[in-house]
Amino acid sequence: MNIVVCVKYVPDSTADRQFESDGTVDRVGVDGLLSELDEYAVEQALQLKEKAGDDTTVTALCIGPEKAVDAVRKSLQMGVDKGVLVSDEAIAGSDYAATSLVLAKAVEKLQGEGPVDVVMCGMASTDASGGVVPAMLAERLDLPQVTLASVVEAQGDQVRVKRDSDTATEVIGGTMPLVLSVTDQSGEARYPSFKGIMAAKKKPLETWSLSDIGVDAGEVGLEAAWTAVADTTARPPRTAGEIVKDEDGSGAVALAEFLAAKKFI
Amino acid sequence: MSEVLVLVDHLEGAVRKPTYELLALAKRLGEPSAVYIGPAAQAGEVTEKVTKFGAEKVYVVDDAPLKGFLVAPKAEALAQLAEKSSPAAILIPSSGEGKEIGARLSIKLQSGLVTDAVDVAEDGTTTQSVFAGNFTLTGKVTKGTPIITVKPNSAAPEEGAGAGAVEEFTPTVSDAAKKAQIVAAQPRKASGRPELTEAAIVVSGGRGTGGNFEPVENLADALGAAVGASRAAVDSGWMPHTFQVGQTGKTVSPQLYVANGISGAIQHRAGMQTSKTIVAVNKDEEAPIFELVDFGVVGDLHKVLPAATEEINKRKG
Numbered sequence: 001m002n003i004v005v006c007v008k009y010v011p012d013s014t015a016d017r018q019f020e021s022d023g024t025v026d027r028v029g030v031d032g033l034l035s036e037l038d039e040y041a042v043e044q045a046l047q048l049k050e051k052a053g054d055d056t057t058v059t060a061l062c063i064g065p066e067k068a069v070d071a072v073r074k075s076l077q078m079g080v081d082k083g084v085l086v087s088d089e090a091i092a093g094s095d096y097a098a099t100s101l102v103l104a105k106a107v108e109k110l111q112g113e114g115p116v117d118v119v120m121c122g123m124a125s126t127d128a129s130g131g132v133v134p135a136m137l138a139e140r141l142d143l144p145q146v147t148l149a150s151v152v153e154a155q156g157d158q159v160r161v162k163r164d165s166d167t168a169t170e171v172i173g174g175t176m177p178l179v180l181s182v183t184d185q186s187g188e189a190r191y192p193s194f195k196g197i198m199a200a201k202k203k204p205l206e207t208w209s210l211s212d213i214g215v216d217a218g219e220v221g222l223e224a225a226w227t228a229v230a231d232t233t234a235r236p237p238r239t240a241g242e243i244v245k246d247e248d249g250s251g252a253v254a255l256a257e258f259l260a261a262k263k264f265i
Numbered sequence: 266m267s268e269v270l271v272l273v274d275h276l277e278g279a280v281r282k283p284t285y286e287l288l289a290l291a292k293r294l295g296e297p298s299a300v301y302i303g304p305a306a307q308a309g310e311v312t313e314k315v316t317k318f319g320a321e322k323v324y325v326v327d328d329a330p331l332k333g334f335l336v337a338p339k340a341e342a343l344a345q346l347a348e349k350s351s352p353a354a355i356l357i358p359s360s361g362e363g364k365e366i367g368a369r370l371s372i373k374l375q376s377g378l379v380t381d382a383v384d385v386a387e388d389g390t391t392t393q394s395v396f397a398g399n400f401t402l403t404g405k406v407t408k409g410t411p412i413i414t415v416k417p418n419s420a421a422p423e424e425g426a427g428a429g430a431v432e433e434f435t436p437t438v439s440d441a442a443k444k445a446q447i448v449a450a451q452p453r454k455a456s457g458r459p460e461l462t463e464a465a466i467v468v469s470g471g472r473g474t475g476g477n478f479e480p481v482e483n484l485a486d487a488l489g490a491a492v493g494a495s496r497a498a499v500d501s502g503w504m505p506h507t508f509q510v511g512q513t514g515k516t517v518s519p520q521l522y523v524a525n526g527i528s529g530a531i532q533h534r535a536g537m538q539t540s541k542t543i544v545a546v547n548k549d550e551e552a553p554i555f556e557l558v559d560f561g562v563v564g565d566l567h568k569v570l571p572a573a574t575e576e577i578n579k580r581k582g
Contacts, residue, residue, distance in 0.1 A: 013512070014531050017396045023404075037513065096378055097371060126512065129395075130380045131361065135336065135368035144337065144444035148361055150506070160448065164506050165361065167276055168452045172335070174445035184513040185506055226377030226408035230390065233401045235539070238557055243550070246564025252572030255544065256580060258560045262542060264466065264488060264521050265580050 001056040001154075001176075004107055005045040005120040006137075007038040007075055009068035010127045017127070023229030024093045024222060025127055027065065034071040037122035039078075039189035044152050044182045045120045046079045046190070052154070057081050059110060063091060063102050069205070076200035077192035083205040084110070090210055093222025096128075100136035102220060105213040107141060117157070117176040123148055123183045138179040146174040150185040267353035268322065269295040270346060272366070273315060274358040278307025282463050283358040285318040285422030287415055293387045295353040297427060298322035300346060302331065302339055308431075316429030318422055324434045331438060333447040336362055340369035342436035347374055352410060354389065359414040367414045376409025383419045383518070397512065397535035417462040418518060453507070456492070461508065464491035466521040467537070469510055471495035473526015473547060473566055476503045480570035481525055487577045493517065493537075495527045511536035525566045529554025546570065 011017050011030040018026040034042075042060065049056040059082040060075035062068050072083035086106050094102070110116055119141070124131035138145035149161035149172070157176040162169065164185070174180075192200070210217055218224060244254045259265050269291040274281045284299070291297035299315040301308060305327040312323045324346055331338040343366065347355060355370065357363040359381050371378035384392035389411055393402045406412070461467065468490045470481035478492070485492045494504035496511050510517055512535040522540035527533060529545070529552055537543070538557065545554045550563040562569050 013397070013535075017399070019400065019402075023402075096368070096380075100372070123513065127396075129512070130364070132364050132368035132371075132378065132380060135365035136372050138337075139340075139369040139372040142441060144441070145335070145365070146445050147365065166453075166507050168450045170447050170451075171449040172445060173448045178445065183506075226371070226375075226406060227379055228405055228407045230403040230405060232395075235399055235401060238543070238559075240556070241543075241559035241561060243555055243558070243561040243563060245550075246562050246569050249568075249572050251546070251562035251564040251569045252576050255546070255560070255562055255569065255573045256576035258544070259488075259521075259577065260580060262521070264542075265577050 001052050001117045002114055003045045003048060003056065003058045003118045003120055004061050004110055004116050005041050005058060006103055007042065007060050007062045007071045008035045008125045009062060009064045009071040010035045010125055013126045019232040023232060032067060034074045035122060035126045037124055037126055037184060040182050040184055040186050041120045041122040042075050042078050042080060043189040044186055048154055059084060061103065061106055063099065072205060073200060076203045077197045078190055079196055082203060085207045086213065087207050088210040090217035090221045093225065094220050095225035095227050096130055096132050096136060097226050098220040098224060100133050100140055102215055104137055104140035105215050109213050119179045121181040123181055134179050134181040143177055143179050144174045145179045146172050147181040149180065149182045152182060152186065267295040268298040268350050270352045270355045271297050271299050272357045273299050273301045273311060275303055275311065278304045278311060280311055280314045283417045284315065286420045287356045287358060288315065288318045288320060289420040289423045290385045290415060291356055292319055293385065294389065296321040298324060300324045300343065302326040302342060303328050312429055312431055316427055317424060319425050319427045320429055321427040323429055323431050325431055326434050326436060334443045335445050336365045336369060337442035338438045340366045340373065341438055341442055343370055344373040345436050346434060347410060354411040354413060357414045359416045364414050367412050370412050374409055376412055377406030378412045379404060379406060380414045382413050382415050385413055394539050397531060398538035458485060459491040461491045461493055462515050462517055465519050466490035467493045467517050467519045468523045469493035469495060469527060470498055470525050471527030472497040474498065476501065478503060480567055483574045484570050487574045495533050524554050525570060527554055528552045529557060
C-alpha cells in the first residue's frame, strides 16, 4: 500500500500571527511548524502502515518555502518513510485552488512511481482553517473522499471510518484509491523517538520545483488566485471587564445583576 | 436580475435557520433561488418555508438517487444547476459538508471559493473572522461564479415572500460520485436546547466542571441557552464532540458566552472570541479567559452557578 500524507508548515497558532501588507499571511515574523492537525494525519497514516503489516510506504508531501522542510523532517522523525517538499517562489500567496493544484500534480508525479492508495490529510490547516483542500484534491484527482474521520480502519482496499457529524454518528465506507481526512479525535499523535530522529536523517527527502510537477508559474501564486483579500484589520483588544471574587454567594448575585443590566434576563 | 443559488440547510426536509439567513444575504446579490436536495416528500413544506423568506425560485432535487453518497453527487447537482442558471453567486451553509460541496464546486466551475464568511455585501465583498478571531478580513472572488460558504448568525432572516416558482431538477450523477457511501448512521438525540452555532446565548463547561455538567446545563436552561464544552471536557469523555467550541470544534459568536471552568487557551478562544459579551467563572484568577471577559467571577463554579441560576430564576419571576 502507498500512502501520501499531506502536511502543512504553518505559523505557530499560539504566537502573534499577522498579515503582510499584500494580504498574505506573514510566514516570516512568526516561527513555523508542522500544523498540529496534520500530526493526526501522519499518525493515522503510520497506524495504517503498522496494521497492514506488508510493504507499505508512507510519503509526506508538503508545499512551502525552504524552511517548510521542517514539517517534512518532523514527519520522517515520526516514522514516515519518504518526504517531498514542493518549493517554488511562484507559489507564495496561492489560494485553495492553486494549493490543491500543486498537491494534486505532486501526487500524480508520485503515482508515476507506483499506485497511490490513500491520500491522507488533516481536517483543516491551523492558519486558513478552510478544511476544503482534501475535497479539492479528491475532485482534481477524481477520487472518492472519506473525510473528517475519528476512527479509521482498512481491510485490503476497503476503508471504513467513523465520523461524528452534528446530527448523527456515521460509518462511512470507500474503496481505495481515495482521499481520507482525519480529525483531532482520531488518536494522539506519537512523539518522535530518539531512534526515529536518528533514522530520519537517512530517509529520502526530495525537493521539487513547479517544473518538476508540470505546473506553470502562471497558474499559482497571488496574482493567479481566484479570490483576493481587500483588507485585514486587527480586532481591537477587548477592554478588561469587571472581575469579582465570590464570597458567600456574592459572585452569583453580581453575575445575575450583570446579566440583568445587559438585558439577558 | 441574476439568480443567486442558495443551498437549503435541512435535516431530512426540516429546514434549519441558516437557510433563511442565506436567503437574506442572497437578496443583496440578486434573486434568491433556493436549491433543495432532499426527500421529495418534504419538498412542498420546504418550498413554502423558503418562499416565505424570499425565494423567487425553488429547485427541487429528489435525493433518493443521491442518498448516502455524501458530497460528490450534491456537488455535481449544484454544478449542473449553476451551468443551467448562470447565477451571480452560490451561497452554501458553512457546515463540514457545505464547505466540501463548495470545494468540489470551485474546481468544477473553476470559480473562487470564500469559506466561513460572516457577511456578504451587495458588491460581493465578503467578510471573514480569521486567526482565532483576532483579525477581520474582507475580500472578493475574482474568478468565475463566487462560491461563498456562510457561517450561521451572519444575517437576520427577512420575511418577505418571493415568487417561489418550483422547478424539479434531476441531476446526472456519475459513477465516480458514488464511490464513497454512508454504511450506517445512528442519529443523535435532539437536546431540546438551541443549536450551538445558532444560539443567542451559549453556556460552556470545561475541565473545572470535573465531569459534572449539571450546573452548566441548569444555567443554560435558565437563560434559554445552548450548551458548549471545551476540548478538555470532550477529550475527557464528559461531552460529545459536537458540543466542542474551539479551533477543532464549533466557532460561535453569540450575544452572550459564559465560560465555566475553562482556562481560555488559544484553541478555545478561536471558537468564541468574537462573542458580543463574554462572562467567565473560574477558580483561578490567573486564568487567561479573564483577559477576554466583560464580567468575571473568581470562584468555584459548583457554588456560583447553582446560586446564579437560582437568582436568575427568581428575577424571571
